[in-house]
Amino acid sequence: MATAALRRFAMARPRAHMTAVNSLRFQRSPAFAAPRVSSHPFARGPHVLRAWYSTDSKDDDEKEDNKEKEEQKQEEEKEEEDENKIGVEVVIDNGIATVGEGDNAPTYPHVLAMPAHRRPFFPGVVLPMTITNPEVTKALMSLKESGQKYVGVFLKKSTGGDPLKSGGGEDLVKNLSEIHHVGSFARIDNMLPFDANSVQVLMVSQRRIAIDDIRDEGPPIRVNISNLDNPPFDPKSKLIRAYSNEIVATLREIVKMNPLFKDHMQYFSQRIDIHNPYKLADFAASVTSADGEELQQVMEEMSCEARLKKALELITKELELSKVQQTIKEQVEEKVSKNQRNYLLMEQLKAIKKELGMEKDDKDAMITKYRERLAQFAPGSIPASVNEVVEDELNKMSMLEKNSSEFNVTRNYLDWLTQLPWGKATEENFDLAKAKQILDEDHYGLKDIKERILEFIAVSKLKGDVQGKIICFVGPPGVGKTSIGKSIARSLNREFYRFSVGGLSDVAEIKGHRRTYVGAMPGKIIQCLKTTQSSNPLILIDEIDKLGRGYQGDPASALLELLDPSQNSGFVDHYMDVPVDLSRVLFICTANVTDTIPSPLLDRMEVLRLSGYDSPEKLAIAKEYLVPKARETTGLHNSETTPESLGLTDEAILTLVKQYCRESGVRNLEKHVEKVFRKVALEVVEDIESAKAAQEAQEAGESSEDTEEVPEDKDRFLITPEKLSKYVGKPIFTSDRMFDKQFPGVVMGLAWTAMGGASLYIETTKVYTKGDRSGLITTGQMGSVMEESTKIAHTYARSKMHAIDPESKFFEETEVHLHVPEGATPKDGPSAGCTMVTALLSLAMNKTVKPDLAMTGELSLVGKVLPVGGIKEKTIAAKRSGVKTLILPLGNKRDFDELEDYLRKDLDVHFADYYDDVYKVAFEQE
Helix, strand or coil: CCCCCCCCCCCCCHHHCCEECCCEECCCCHHHCCCCCCCCCCCCCCCCCCEECCCCCCCHHHHCCHHHHHHHHHHHHHHHHCCCCCCEEEEEECCEEEECCHHHCCCCCEEEEEEECCCCCCCCEEEEEEECCHHHHHHHHHHHHHCCCEEEEEEECCCCCCCCCCCCHHHCCCCHHHECCEEEEEEEEEEEEEECCEEEEEEEEEEEEEEEEEEECCCCCEEEEEECCCCCCCCCCHHHHHHHHHHHHHHHHHHHHCHHHHHHHHHHHCCECCCCHHHHHHHHHHCCCCCHHHHHHHHHCCCHHHHHHHHHHHHHHHHHHHHHHHHHHHHHHHHHHHHHHHHHHHHHHHHHHHHHCCCCCHHHHHHHHHHHHHHCCCCCCCCHHHHHHHHHHHHHHHHCCCCCHHHHHHHHHHHHHHHCCCCCCCCCCCCHHHHHHHHHHHCCCCHHHHHHHHHHHHHHHHHCCCCCCEEEEECCCCCCHHHHHHHHHHHHCCCEEEEECCCCCCCHHHHCCCCCCCCCCCCHHHHHHHHHCCCCCEEEEECHHHCCCECCECHHHHHHHHCCCCCHHHEECCCCCCEECCCCCEEEEEECCCCCCCHHHHHCCEEEECCCCCHHHHHHHHHHHHHHHHHHHCCCCCCCCCCCCCEECHHHHHHHHHHCCCCCCCHHHHHHHHHHHHHHHHHHHHHHHHHHHHHHHHHCCCCCCCCCCCCCCCCCCEECHHHHHHHHCCCCCCCCCCCCCCCCCEEEEEEEECCEEEEEEEEEEEECCCCCCCEEEEECCECHHHHHHHHHHHHHHHHHHHHHCCCCCHHHHCEEEEECCCCCCCECCCCCHHHHHHHHHHHHHCCCCCCCEEECCEECCCCEEECCCCHHHHHHHHHHCCCCEEEEEHHHHHHHHCCCHHHHCCCEEEEECEHHHHHHHHHCCC
16 A cells, blocks of 8 residues: 655635545646645644545556655655544545545434534535534544544524634534534544634535434434435536536636636646536535525535536636636736836936936935025024024935935925025115005004004114014904004015914914924914015014913913013024024014903013094094995996995994994994995996896887986985985994983993993892891892992992981891893993992982983992093993083093093093092082
């Protein structure tokens, strides 16, 4: 008997987890006389699957030389030493190699039922299986000890589980409904421990079997079986031969197209017994990637023609799949090949141009570009520390690969370093007359701001040196804080750059990102210098009172260095990491209020307050700026199409101011003026189109006898107060006075808001009780400061009432309700103290205050009247409400004296130092 190890273990597709080697035709050649042992690819762990074969026929081994015989003998002796290991027996009979006994295997009436996952177990296939269920493992060990090595393997109906993840539940068949009734009679060839909880079993399928019934319910269950023998077939049947030939041809096509099949399919296709159509069909089905249910249909089919047909259908689908895979592969390879070819040609072209001197290397060109930029700066304008950094970066770039990420970082850094305006500055304008003319061209009023800019120019002219300043404009919206910045830049002949910090919560927006971050870039200040290409621009930082604060840091703290004249000469951005001189930059900040600006930041700025515009100022602004701008915006500046009478009368503008636009600024007034001219533009275009249509009709000869000519209104487009409702709707404000007559307990106060001044009524009334309770109830969305003012006012009013009338028990026996309309508007501040006391005393004495009276002022607990802010806005609100008598704190006398004469005109103003001064004016009607 000649024995030798197989050089190559036959197997089907790896993803099938099966190997069809039932009928392999071995070539009788020296190459296969003594094949080597190989590890089975599905066996887990280091265990080696060995195979032996035996033959009684003589072969051509005698023709081998002595050396080959000696090697074969040595291998045979080695194999005999390993006979204690269980292997897969391959028998060669008449030149056909078969695995196992096949139909000659022993017959058993009942077997242990085991599940096959995903695919059925075709005859002739080697199946490795990992068993993790302890009950199944115990049953298999019992079979091994008893010498019975055969089990039944049936495809499980509900597949998709993983035995290793299910605790062995997938290895156990609990009832017949879980498995298909047709399966495989398999022999256990090897069983080795895989790990502490599982066993690796290697089985070889022998033949088909069918389940009759359950013999033992287990678990695991044992079933009675019957063998399913292949029915006889006609070898001369043309249909069978046609199916067989087509299957073989299809298999060969798949081998050509799919590289996954090439190694093992080529081996099987040359050695399969194509004269046995049953085995051919089983083999063809086993190597496909079809799902388990389709393969089970082939497994259950006993008719030769039908089994071949189903196998052909599956293998044909596999061929189509291989064609799609081949197409995809060709497309990918073509694309990759094209890209590689283009890249190669481009590199060759670059090399040729470089050799001919027609083109420099990209890296050399960049370095040359940066050095040319540096040469454009005046000698000494770039600080020595910056020059050193630039040289270091250029040297680093020359050593870096241009495709590396560090190269791009260095390139971007050099771009910023070489594009900053080192030593570049615009020539300052020291002409006061020209600067004043530019400031007056764009803005009306704003006397304090214009004077401060002229002072800056005068000081710079006398010193011969221009220094940067930090100025903060504080005022209500719409008064021109942002727009005046542009005019200032124009008057000083400086570049202008604006950015808003409203809601800003990231410090990196101010000081930049570190270069280590992806996509890092400098902060807004460095961006400004690059954009303006000037070291002395005017930078407007808008909405500085609305700075945010988040986990990225506190931008207000970052602005401390920026806005400090003693520090910003060496400002260091996180990205640039070199000092940049900002001492010549003029910083202008804008804010609506100063309460939300941090004190250290506010201390670094020179605050200039802008009050709201009064009616005469709004009238002048509308006539000089808003109306001409609105006419140009709406296309009504063309003399050919614009009606001669078009315009807004002064009375109409004042009506807009008083009844539509009461805010401190002129932004809303600008919207209303533009709305008026848009409506007029619509009417003008309609008139033009109507006239054109009438002219066309007249030219066409149509009769117009019945048409009456409407006389043209020459003043049709002259907007008067009576016509305003047609263009802008009904008035929003009709009167500031809530009451036309006086009531005890009701007094008019004055308030300041971000939108300007407003009248603020204080209402008090008695809560009728039986005299069993007293106190004060407050409503009207008052803030904490105003709530404290009500308590002080109530306490002082009780004291003052006792001094006026010692017999009065009003506050001891009465509960008073104090309300500040409107209830939906939040209110806060201390300036209503005097008004609250006056309202409480008016209620207690049941006496009205002097008609047309308004007052403001904070009151201390002992009756001292303290000064308040917003005197101009409050005075404007008082005049708008028809106030004749005004009471102000004595500390605000200077503020009132600085007002324009037309604001102080027609007002009887009294200045109070203590509340007694207020009481005399309010109740004695002096």
